[in-house]
Amino acid sequence: MTLEFNSPGGIANTGRDQVAGAARDDAAKYTTVHLLDVQRALGRTPEAPEAGLACTAAVIARIAPAIDLIEAATGRASTDLFPVLS
Incomplete structure (x- = not known):
C-alpha cells in the first residue's frame, strides 16, 4: 500500500501540487487577515504586503x-454575503 502511495503515479506525487x-x-x-486584525486592535492604519492582499x-x-x-x-445590492470567512 505504501509503495503505491509513494510511486510516481501515486497520490503522494499526483496530489502534492494541489495540496501545496x-x-x-x-x-x-x-496571515494577512490576522495582520490586519492586530493592526486594527492596536489602533494602527492597516497595511500589508501587496502580494498578501492580492492573494487574500x-x-x-x-x-x-x-x-x-x-x-x-x-x-448595487445589500446582501448577507459577509463575512465570507470568520
Missing part, C-alpha cells in the same frame, strides 16, 4: 458567490 497550493492560499489568507482578495473572491460579491462590492 491550498496550503499556500490558507497561509497567505490567514483572490481567495475570498473564489469563495464568495460571484453575483453577491459583485453586487455588494459595487453597492
